[in-house]
Amino acid sequence: MPLSVSLSIEGDTTVIELAGELDAKTAPDFHQTIEKAAGHGTSTVEIRMAGVGYMASAGLRSLVFAQQKVADHVTIKVVGAIEPVSRTIRTAGLDRSIVLSDD
Amino acid sequence: MTEPASEQVLRVDAYPTHEVGGYRVRAGKPFPFGANVVPGGVSFSVFSDQATSMTLVLYKRGEPEPTAELEFPQEFRTGSVFAMTVFGLDHENIEYGYRADGPYDPVTGHRFDARQVLSDPYARLIAGRDVWGVEPDRSRGYQYRSRVCLQDFDWGDDTPLGIPAEDLVVYETHVRGFTRHPSSRVTAPGTFAGLREKIPYLKELGVNCIELLPVFEFDESDNPRSNPETGEKLFDYWGYNTVSFFAPKAGYAATGRYGMQGDEFRTLIKDLHAAGIEVILDVVFNHTAEGNEQGPTISFKGLDNATYYMLTPEGYYFNFSGTGNTVNCNHPVVRNYVLDCLRHWVADYHVDGFRFDLAAILGRDLDGTPLHNPPLLELLAYDPVLRHTKLIAEAWDAGGLYEVGNFPAYGRWAEWNGKYRDTVRSFLKGDPGITGDLATRIAGSPDLYSSRGTSASVNFLTAHDGFSLADLVSYNDKHNEANGEGNNDGGNDNASWNCGVEGPTDDPGVNALRTRQMKNAMAILLTSQGVPMLLSGDEVARTQQGNNNTYCQDNELSWFDWDLVDENSELLRFTREMIAFRKHHRELRSTAHPTGQLRDSLGLPDISWHGERAWQPDWSPESRLLAVARCGTGDDDVVYVAMNSHWEAHDLELPALPGGRSWHLFADTGAEAPHDIRTPGGELELENAGKYLIGPRSVVILVGRTPDAEF
Numbered sequence: 001m002p003l004s005v006s007l008s009i010e011g012d013t014t015v016i017e018l019a020g021e022l023d024a025k026t027a028p029d030f031h032q033t034i035e036k037a038a039g040h041g042t043s044t045v046e047i048r049m050a051g052v053g054y055m056a057s058a059g060l061r062s063l064v065f066a067q068q069k070v071a072d073h074v075t076i077k078v079v080g081a082i083e084p085v086s087r088t089i090r091t092a093g094l095d096r097s098i099v100l101s102d103d
Numbered sequence: 104m105t106e107p108a109s110e111q112v113l114r115v116d117a118y119p120t121h122e123v124g125g126y127r128v129r130a131g132k133p134f135p136f137g138a139n140v141v142p143g144g145v146s147f148s149v150f151s152d153q154a155t156s157m158t159l160v161l162y163k164r165g166e167p168e169p170t171a172e173l174e175f176p177q178e179f180r181t182g183s184v185f186a187m188t189v190f191g192l193d194h195e196n197i198e199y200g201y202r203a204d205g206p207y208d209p210v211t212g213h214r215f216d217a218r219q220v221l222s223d224p225y226a227r228l229i230a231g232r233d234v235w236g237v238e239p240d241r242s243r244g245y246q247y248r249s250r251v252c253l254q255d256f257d258w259g260d261d262t263p264l265g266i267p268a269e270d271l272v273v274y275e276t277h278v279r280g281f282t283r284h285p286s287s288r289v290t291a292p293g294t295f296a297g298l299r300e301k302i303p304y305l306k307e308l309g310v311n312c313i314e315l316l317p318v319f320e321f322d323e324s325d326n327p328r329s330n331p332e333t334g335e336k337l338f339d340y341w342g343y344n345t346v347s348f349f350a351p352k353a354g355y356a357a358t359g360r361y362g363m364q365g366d367e368f369r370t371l372i373k374d375l376h377a378a379g380i381e382v383i384l385d386v387v388f389n390h391t392a393e394g395n396e397q398g399p400t401i402s403f404k405g406l407d408n409a410t411y412y413m414l415t416p417e418g419y420y421f422n423f424s425g426t427g428n429t430v431n432c433n434h435p436v437v438r439n440y441v442l443d444c445l446r447h448w449v450a451d452y453h454v455d456g457f458r459f460d461l462a463a464i465l466g467r468d469l470d471g472t473p474l475h476n477p478p479l480l481e482l483l484a485y486d487p488v489l490r491h492t493k494l495i496a497e498a499w500d501a502g503g504l505y506e507v508g509n510f511p512a513y514g515r516w517a518e519w520n521g522k523y524r525d526t527v528r529s530f531l532k533g534d535p536g537i538t539g540d541l542a543t544r545i546a547g548s549p550d551l552y553s554s555r556g557t558s559a560s561v562n563f564l565t566a567h568d569g570f571s572l573a574d575l576v577s578y579n580d581k582h583n584e585a586n587g588e589g590n591n592d593g594g595n596d597n598a599s600w601n602c603g604v605e606g607p608t609d610d611p612g613v614n615a616l617r618t619r620q621m622k623n624a625m626a627i628l629l630t631s632q633g634v635p636m637l638l639s640g641d642e643v644a645r646t647q648q649g650n651n652n653t654y655c656q657d658n659e660l661s662w663f664d665w666d667l668v669d670e671n672s673e674l675l676r677f678t679r680e681m682i683a684f685r686k687h688h689r690e691l692r693s694t695a696h697p698t699g700q701l702r703d704s705l706g707l708p709d710i711s712w713h714g715e716r717a718w719q720p721d722w723s724p725e726s727r728l729l730a731v732a733r734c735g736t737g738d739d740d741v742v743y744v745a746m747n748s749h750w751e752a753h754d755l756e757l758p759a760l761p762g763g764r765s766w767h768l769f770a771d772t773g774a775e776a777p778h779d780i781r782t783p784g785g786e787l788e789l790e791n792a793g794k795y796l797i798g799p800r801s802v803v804i805l806v807g808r809t810p811d812a813e814f
Contacts, residue, residue, distance in 0.1 A: 024195040056195050057253075057363050064257050091296040091357040093370030 002026060004051075005033045013044040019051030022059035030062045038069040045070055050080030059085075060092050067097055075099060117142040119190050123173045130179045131186030136443070137225030137349070138199060138251045144190035145251055149223060150183055150436065151203050151407045153213055157185040158202040160220050160245075161192075164230070167243055169220075172202070195362070198230055198248035199223070203406050209418040212409030214400070220245040222347055222402040224440065227252035227447075228362055229320040229347045235279065235293060235354035236338070236657070239324055247320070247346050247401055250362060254451050256369045261453055264381050266311055268493060268517065268558035268634055269692045272682050273383065274310035275566055276639035277341070277661070278318060278355045286665035291357035295364070295371040304668075306378045308642060308675075309682035313375065314383040314458055316567055317342035318368070320350040321392060326655050328587040337587060337655040341567060343460060344392040344426070346401060348444045351452075365452075372453050381455035383493055384448060388432060388441050389464040389500065390424035398427055410436050413471055421471050423464050425501030432465045438479045441465075446488040456493025458519070463500040466511060473504055477511055484513035495519065495561055508551030512559065520548055520560040520633065525598060527564055527627055528575065531620060532600035533748045533800070536724040541746070542712060545731060547632035549696040556694045560633035564624050565641055568594075570651045572641035575599045576620040577606060582649030585656060593652030606649060618644075619800060622677050622772040622779065623746070626802040629681040630691055630744045642678040643667035673776045680780045684769060684804070687783040688742050690735025697733070706761045707734040707741060717758040728753055728797075732807075741807030747797045755795045760807045765792055767806045773798025 003026035006017045014037040022030060037045050045066065052059075066076055077099040078089065086100055119127035131146040139146045147159055157180075161171040175185040200222060205215035222229065226249035231239065239246060282289045282297035289297040305313065321342040328337045342352065356364035372382050391411075393404045396419065403411035413421040413429040420428040431437050448454040459465060466477040483489055498510040498518045507521050523544045530537040543550050547557030565572050570581075579601045583593045602616045621644060628635050639645075640663045647653050653661045668675060685691050690709070697710035712720035713730035720729060730745035741764065745755055752773075757766055767786030772779055781787060786806050789795065797803050 024193050055361075057361060057366070058195055060363065060366065061253070061255060064255075068257070088358055088361055088363065091291055091294070091370075092363055092366045093299070093374070 003029055005029050007033050007036055009040060009042065012042050013046050014040045014042045015046045015048060017048040017051070021054040022052050022062065023054070023056035024058040027058040027062050030059075031065060034062070034066045034069055038066075038071075038074075043073065044075045044077060046077045046079055048079045049085060050082070052081065052085055055085045055088060060088065060094065063089065063094055063098060077101060079103060114142055116188070121176060123176065123187075124171050126171060126173055127190040128173065129188050129190075131188040133181045133184040133186045135225075136184075137223060137227065138249065140194055140251065140253060141188055144188045145192050145194050146186065146188040147199070148184060148186040149201055149225075149406070151185070151205070152183045152410055152436075153407060154185075154203040154205040154215060156204045158204075158217075159187060159189070160200045160202055161189075162198040162245075162248065164196045164198055192251075194251040194253075198250055200245055200249055201406070209396070212414045212418050214404055214408045216400065216405055219400050219405050221400070221405045222247045223249040224347075224402050224406065225349055225443070226250065226347050227254070227349050228365065229350040229353060230362065232320065232322055232324075233353045233359040235323060239322075247322070249347075252365055256366055256451075258369070258373060258453065261373050261376050263453065263455060263491060264376055264379065265491060266381055269694045270686075271312045271381070271493075271634050272310045272629075272685065273312045273314050273561065273634060273636040274305065274308070274639055275314045275316070275563075275636055276663075277316045277567065278352075279340075279657070280661045281639060281663050283657075284659065284662040284664050287663070288665070293355070294357045295355055295367045296357045299371045299374050302374055302378045302380070305380055308679055309686065310637065311379055312381040312383060312455070314385060314636065316385050317345065317387055318352050318355060318384060319345045319386070320347040320352050322346055323354065323657070325392065328655065330585050331587045332585065335658075338657040339655065340657045340661060341654040343387050343654070344390075345387050346392045348388075348440075349447055369452055376453065381493075383456040383458055383495070384454055385458045385460060386445075387460040388430055389461040390426045390428050390430060394427035395420040395422065410434055413467075413469060423467065423471060423500050423502030423504070424461055429464060429467075429471070431469055432479050433468055433474065433477060438482055441479060442482055442486060445483065446486070449488055449492055454492070456495065458495040458497065460497055461500040462496035462510065463498055463504040463506050464502070465496075466506070467504070471502065480511050480516065481513055484515040493517065508548070512555055514555075517559045517561050517634065519566070519636075520544075520551070520562055522551065523548060523560060523562045523631070523633070524564055527624070528598035530727075530746070530748050531624060531627075532598060533727060533750065534598075535727070537748075538720070538726045538729045539722050541729055542720075542731070545627065545631040546710060547696050553696065557632040557696055558634055558694055561636050562628060562631050562633040563636040563638070564628055565638040566636070567638065568652070570597055570599055570649075571638060571645050571647050572621050572624055573617070573644040573646045574649055574651070575624075576617040577601055577646070578649040579605060580649070581651040582606075583652050585650060585660065586652060586654075593650075597651060616800065618674060619772050621674055623748075623800065623802045625674075625678050625681050626744070626770060626772060626804060627746060629685045630742070630804065632691065632693060632696070635685070637678075639663060640667070642675050643671040644674055673779075676776070677770075677780050680782060681770070684783045688740065690733045690740075690742060693735050697735075702734055705734055705739070705741070707732070709733065709735055711758065713743075713745075713755075713758060715753050715755060717756045730755065732758060739808070743805040743807060745795075745797050745803040747799070747801050750799050752796055752798045755797050755803070757793055757795060757805070759793075763809050764807045765789065765810060766795075767808060768803075769806050770804040771798075771801065773801035773803075
């Protein structure tokens with residue numbers, strides 16, 4: 001299933017909404033969007049992942065990439081990830097630097 | 104972000120030159136070995152000296168049958184290395200292996216069989232055993248599937264801790280066993296992630312190094328036995344049967360099913376480092392999971408049997424490991440393989456050191472002869488990448504080579520000191536004729552390591568192999584019936600004593616004695632010179648119910664029961680304070696062996712021996728009492744440790760102290776908790792300065808300091 005990626009700004013938050021499968025094939029689209037988001041200069045980048053049914057390790061690397069791209073003071077939030085996806089993020093240790101929330 | 108055109112470098116090797124089996128390919132780079140992501144594709148490189156042809160076998164992830172088989176063109180072979188870059192692969196979703204064709208002639212050592220798909224010896228990930236204990240589909244032809252792995256973990260500012268060896272307090276544990284018990288209450292029991300949740304416990308305990316039983320991919324289901332009483336399947340629980348040397352065990356990762364075991368393990372190491380705790384891996388290079396002639400063909404056996412294994416002139420496997428085969432460690436190709444493997448774990452996983460299982464084998468020549476100057480051991484000692492890692496040898500093997508004290512060290516290698524274990528155990532149970540040897544052991548075994556310093560001696564009383572500490576004081580004999588080997592497995596020479604009753608008892612006197620004996624063990628271990636190593640769970644009296652060889656027991660015999668943290672908080676507190684005490688007294692951690700020479704500043708020798716009378720140790724065969732006073736560099740305190748394994752109390756005359764110092768009580772295992780031990784710095788000044796009554800089978804620790812000394 002392809003990945004759809006959308007980008008919007010809501011106040012001081014840049015919102016990236018993902019739906020589909022985040023794997024090695026689709027991650028480059030996500031990366032391009034992260035780069036755009038990093039350029040917006042908002043204090044928060046919120047990645048809405050409720051529509052992501054599968055995330056391969058490429059997806060985790062994308063989140064690491066996002067951390068490296070945004071400025072130090074920018075908060076990255078992952079919102080609405082289904083349990084298998086959020087568990088993967090937690091067990092890989094990314095929950096220490098990325099805010100995981102249900103909604 | 105795409106680089107500006109002017110800054111882009113046109114790489115010719117990003118383009119194919121050939122087509123094989125419908126895939127665009129070009130000759131790969133022979134080095135590095137393994138599967139490595141390169142621009143546009145994946146480069147595969149594998150060594151085989153005698154193969155006549157080599158085929159790369161590609162699978163879609165999880166599919167039973169290959170999607171492609173690509174034979175290496177002859178022009179892609181450099182020397183004995185086959186290397187090919189395949190373009191357009193989705194490296195995340197492929198598995199791969201090799202078919203090596205060549206002679207099948209066991210007498211000359213060759214066992215090529217092109218029907219077999221072989222794992223890559225350099226595979227960074229292995230699929231096929233992603234979740235612990237899931238019964239594999241054995242009808243599949245290719246069980247242990249090599250996978251491609253990116254090495255792009257974000258280590259942040261993680262750097263090696265570089266803790267001096269003499270300052271280490273090592274904690275030997277098992278990734279699964281540490282948190283698999285339901286009482287652990289972690290989110291991912293039995294995994295790297297679960298262990299990570301217990302870092303605060305380790306930090307509070309005070310250990311600064313964990314030594315992990317094998318974490319390289321092994322197959323826990325390769326044990327054919329079952330429990331004769333219950334019929335339950337037995338496992339290869341410990342994991343000393345390596346399938347793949349570069350791959351972390353997927354079944355130890357909550358994310359193993361996603362192929363994320365590498366990052367999960369790295370995250371654990373990164374967080375341990377942040378907590379001030381180093382990581383040592385127990386590595387097994389003496390044998391592999393391929394066994395002997397009857398064993399499976401997984402990798403080495405089919406790729407280059409005659410290079411990787413020590414073979415008899417008839418082509419059978421030498422068995423110095425006791426497990427069927429012996430790795431040909433000092434063959435030049437295999438030496439490099441071992442070196443590459445260890446470099447990988449240091450550079451890509453930030454591991455701090457290694458403990459080598461049956462390391463005496465690493466000093467044997469191609470035909471098994473012990474070498475005077477083993478090139479592998481020298482290579483590892485001087486390697487630039489491994490330069491500051493800890494190298495610890497289990498300095499014996501199953502072929503009868505026992506090198507404790509004689510292991511070729513090159514100024515780098517330390518050893519598990521089996522003589523320390525045997526002597527202190529014997530003293531604890533009250534054997535006669537031990538005090539002389541006990542003195543040598545607690546002073547850092549100068550008889551064994553005179554030129555290497557005290558930190559060459561890793562002191563331990565218990566390890567995974569043998570009784571736990573609680574069982575050491577609860578059983579005279581091993582009780583290994585659950586292993587299904589008729590109680591014939593495991594060591595018989597345990598130097599254990601059950602304190603009067605074999606196994607569990609309600610007798611409060613016996614239980615009190617056992618607790619005291621465990622405290623005695625901790626007190627002696629943690630005040631001995633050398634590097635102390637604790638077995639995980641001993642600090643809370645973990646029992647294996649008398650089983651001294653739980654290699655196959657994936658159950659409560661092996662798991663850390665976290666309810667014991669509360670139930671045995673008295674022993675836990677004692678251990679914690681003893682570790683803190685060691686950290687606060689540099690004289691216990693001196694790298695130099697004591698000489699008995701006077702120290703100018705205090706007018707006391709660096710070490711002195713005492714008995715019931717000060718300055719008069721009793722070395723006679725019937726003596727079971729020894730006291731030692733240490734006065735070292737860096738601290739102005741004097742530490743006095745009296746050890747009484749006699750069943751009667753004794754009056755101790757204490758040595759007089761210079762400079763207005765007086766004796767303060769830190770620990771007395773004969774006292775009821777909470778008076779058995781104090782917090783370092785909070786020692787209680789003795790009222791009767793010259794004497795102390797040491798109880799039966801007790802250890803007393805005093806500190807000689809000025810009453811108002813700031814700690």
